[in-house]
Amino acid sequence: VQLVESGGGLVQPGGSLRLSCAASGFTFRRYVMSWYRQAPGKERELVAVINSIDGATNYPDSVKGRFTISRDNAKNTVYLQMNNLKPEDTAVYYCNANGPGGMDYWGKGTLVTVSS
Numbered sequence: 001v002q003l004v005e006s007g008g009g010l011v012q013p014g015g016s017l018r019l020s021c022a023a024s025g026f027t028f029r030r031y032v033m034s035w036y037r038q039a040p041g042k043e044r045e046l047v048a049v050i051n052s053i054d055g056a057t058n059y060p061d062s063v064k065g066r067f068t069i070s071r072d073n074a075k076n077t078v079y080l081q082m083n084n085l086k087p088e089d090t091a092v093y094y095c096n097a098n099g100p101g102g103m104d105y106w107g108k109g110t111l112v113t114v115s116s
Contacts, residue, residue: 001024001025001026001105002022002023002024002025002107003021003022003023003095003096003097003105003106003107004021004022004107004108005019005020005021005093005094005095005107005108005109005110006019006020006021006022006110007019007020007110008093008110008111008112009111009112009113010113010115011085011112011113011114012114012115012116013085013086013087013114013115013116014084014085015085015114016081016082016083016084016085017082017085017112018079018080018081018082019035019079019080019082019093019095019110019112020077020078020079021033021035021077021078021079021080021095021107022075022076022077023076023077023078023095023097024076026097026099026103026105027099028073028076028097029052029073030052030099030100031052031097031098031099031103032049032050032051032052032097032098032099033049033050033052033069033071033078033095033096033097033098034046034048034049034050034069034095034096034097034098035047035048035049035067035069035078035080035093035094035095035096036093036094036096037089037091037092037093037094037112038091038092038094038109039088039090039091039092042091044094045060046060047059047060047062047063047067047080047093048063048067048068048069048080049069050069050070050071050078052099055071057069062088063082063089066082066083066084066085067080067081067082067083068080068081068083069081078095080093082112085112085114086114087114087115088114089112089114090112090113090114090115091111091112092109092110092111092112093109093110093111093112094106094107094108094109095107
C-alpha cells in the first residue's frame, strides 16, 4: 500500500496550490479519502474529506470556501485545491485513506509554506 503526496511548496499569501495523492495497493474507490495537516507544535487536524460512495465532501470552517477536495477513481488519485492561502495554512499536508474493516493508511506528507 502506498499513498504518495505531491504538489507542496512555497507560495505567497493569497496564492494557490494543488496537492495530489496517488494511491496504490488497495481498492481506492472503496475508501474515504481525507487530507490532514500538521503545523509545527500543533496537533494534526482534518482539512477535507470525500466520501467513497457519493463523493460528498466536508471541511472545517478554517478552510471552507478556500479548499476543495476531489477524487478521480480511474486514476486512484485524490486532490486538494487550495486557494487564497494564508500563513496559518503552513503545515505538512498528509493524505489518508480509510476503508472497509477499519483499514487506515497514511502518506508521508508534503510541506506547504505560505510566506511572503
